[in-house]
Amino acid sequence: MLGRDHALSGALALTAAAPLLHVTGTRLAAAAVLAAGAGVLPDIDEPGSTIARTFGFLTGAFAWIVHKISGGHRKGTHSLAGVALLSAGAWWAGRRQAGVPVAHGHPALSWHLVPAGLIMALLFSAAFRALRIGGHHGDAAGIALAVVMLWTGWDVTPVTAGKVPVLAACVFLGMLAHLAGDMCTHDGCPLIYPLSRHDFGLLPAPVRITTSKAAEHWVVTPLLVAGLAFLAWRDAGPAAAVHSHLAGR
Numbered sequence: 001m002l003g004r005d006h007a008l009s010g011a012l013a014l015t016a017a018a019p020l021l022h023v024t025g026t027r028l029a030a031a032a033v034l035a036a037g038a039g040v041l042p043d044i045d046e047p048g049s050t051i052a053r054t055f056g057f058l059t060g061a062f063a064w065i066v067h068k069i070s071g072g073h074r075k076g077t078h079s080l081a082g083v084a085l086l087s088a089g090a091w092w093a094g095r096r097q098a099g100v101p102v103a104h105g106h107p108a109l110s111w112h113l114v115p116a117g118l119i120m121a122l123l124f125s126a127a128f129r130a131l132r133i134g135g136h137h138g139d140a141a142g143i144a145l146a147v148v149m150l151w152t153g154w155d156v157t158p159v160t161a162g163k164v165p166v167l168a169a170c171v172f173l174g175m176l177a178h179l180a181g182d183m184c185t186h187d188g189c190p191l192i193y194p195l196s197r198h199d200f201g202l203l204p205a206p207v208r209i210t211t212s213k214a215a216e217h218w219v220v221t222p223l224l225v226a227g228l229a230f231l232a233w234r235d236a237g238p239a240a241a242v243h244s245h246l247a248g249r
């Protein structure tokens with residue numbers, strides 16, 4: 001599946017879950033972009049992938065290390081254990097960030113902001129690359145957005161009673177959407193790697209998607225865009241207005 005569709009499906013998964021997470025408005029829009037970046041995150045196990053080339057040598061070297069540790073392309077990062085591990089990493093980074101003292105609504109400068117800042121710079125920039133937004137300025141915009149998120153603390157908005165930061169939910173849902181996407185192609189995903197290398201699929205063989213063929217361009221992408229448009233309408237458009245009007249009575 002193309003990076004573009006992986007990114008769209010990540011945003012779709014987060015937006016679909018938004019009512020459960022209680023994120024709305026601008027925070028929801030920012031979270032959807034982070035989830036779009038997480039939608040291409042599993043391919044950080046492939047040094048040639050879009051996300052691996054985000055920050056040139058830095059992410060390239062990181063991807064090479066991930067490739068070695070995770071057992072190769074479409075192995076560890078495409079398993080449930082990989083999703084759990086990277087989501088836990090984002091959770092940890094968010095908790096570090098949330099622990100920094102806040103004065104006048106903004107955090108003090110602290111090393112504890114660095115892990116979450118790096119994760120968000122990567123996810124934002126990867127999302128812009130995958131969706132071809134901003135060209136050469138996309139990476140700079142990604143870094144700037146990460147700084148804004150640290151400044152506002154939007155990414156550590158708790159989504160559950162357990163104070164899970166929304167950043168962790170973005171990584172979790174975006175990666176799951178990626179796995180679901182790959183499971184609709186001929187490749188499948190090794191969900192229970194390293195216990196087994198078996199590739200699980202979601203669709204019967206005849207209707208599986210071949211990456212970058214007409215079906216992906218003319219069916220998958222439009223469906224994802226339509227789904228996102230519907231959810232945006234549900235969450236921000238007339239439907240949401242009617243809903244809050246009824247709730248207000």
Ligand SMILES: [Zn+2]
Nearest residue numbers: 042043074182
């Ligand atoms: Zn993949």
